Amino acid sequence: MNTNDLNLFEAVAHYGSFTKAAEAMFTVQSNVTTRIKNLEEEFGALLFTRNNRKVELTPEGEKLIHYTKQFKHIFDEAKRSIGKSDVVKGQIKIGFLETMMTLKGPELINELASKFPFVDLDFRSAMSASLISDVLNYKLDAAFVPAPLDIPELEQIKIKDEQVVIVAPADCENLDILLAKNPLKTIVFDQGCVFRAKLDSWLVSRGIIQYHKTVMNSIEGVVNFIESGIGFSVMPEEIISTFYSNRKIKTFQLPKELGLMTTILVYRKDVPLSPALKAFISISGGTKSINIDK
Structure with missing residues (x-):
């Protein structure tokens, strides 16, 4: 063989x-x-x-x-x-949720380029289930996904907690008025999006099962539609405050159990960490200590 x-x-x-x-x-x-x-x-x-x-x-x-x-x-x-040099080098493939990539992607690229200039990054943005599948099937070296996750084959490193909020048009006075609209219109990402799931859970908790969904495939598209008064959505508060604070939109807090999202970095337990992946993990902001030595 x-x-x-x-x-x-x-x-x-x-x-x-x-x-x-x-x-x-x-x-x-x-x-x-x-x-x-x-x-x-x-x-x-x-x-x-x-x-x-x-x-x-x-x-x-x-x-x-x-x-x-x-x-x-x-x-x-x-x-x-493997090589004669002790310089950390290699290529790694990392998966992101689009919102996570928007917030953390540029920061990680800059820091990796500064500390480990011979490590090449290949980023992929997708829904959580697809990213997890690609890590399990060796198509990605690691991926940032929402917790909780219970898959024995995967190692997990906690990266950050973030607040998720309801984002509505600027003229929305309160949530009761928002939910009283008929038809009730939401702006969501594709099926499988963690923010869409949180929105669905919140509406069900308020006794609302039937509502109109407009599906968008970009953060900018979701914000544009909300600002135009077409509907509302659920998004990370940091995305809104960092990139869209001057837009005609308003945020409302979700209940505590829905308003907190924990992001973890996952990778396979049965594959030895390459120096390049160790280098990436060391700058990712996780809580697990990684030895980068070759």
């Missing part, structure tokens, strides 16, 4: 086809078939079920795909990290 065998195995699992895997890996189907057969003989287990429509992983194949991703991740880290 070699790394190319694992690449072929992963391609078959991804495409569900020996033919498509061969095309993607620039080889012939007979080679893919032979290499997979050799892997199955080496592991003493059937890795795929074959039928006329699709090739699918067996339970044993699912185990191997997990180890394959883990091995490739560690091997890539080794190639990036």
Whole structure:
């Protein structure tokens, strides 16, 4: 077995086809078939079920795909990290919620560039569930997500607590007047957004289940719609005070149990921390002490 065998195995699992895997890996189907057969003989287990429509992983194949991703991740880290120099270097992929990236992203980029200039950052913004999935599947080295989170495979570092508030048009006098509107209109991010979930929970606590939702995909879009009087939303107070304090909007406090959001940084426990990731964690503002030595 070699790394190319694992690449072929992963391609078959991804495409569900020996033919498509061969095309993607620039080889012939007979080679893919032979290499997979050799892997199955080496592991003493059937890795795929074959039928006329699709090739699918067996339970044993699912185990191997997990180890394959883990091995490739560690091997890539080794190639990036090993060298004659003691300088911290390498590339790391970090996931953010858009609001967290807006607030903390530039600060982290500047500090990392100052302290660890040979570390390259690759940022990705997405919803919490997608970020967690990408960390679990080795597509991201780490991600900033909301707590609480109970996933045994992930290490957690507390980064910050922040206040989440209701954001309404400037002419809104109080929440009772706001909620009395018919139809009640909200401005929200896509399904899976933590702020949308808090808004839903708050409205349900006030006995409101049916209301109109306008979905936006950017912070600026949400604020623009609120300022125009189209509806209201829930957002981090720091975002509003830092970037939108001069806009025609008003904030109201949420109940304590909904108004506090804790952000954590998560990464896999079973993967050794690379020097580059240790460097990033050391400047992230978390409460866990990290030794950056190579």
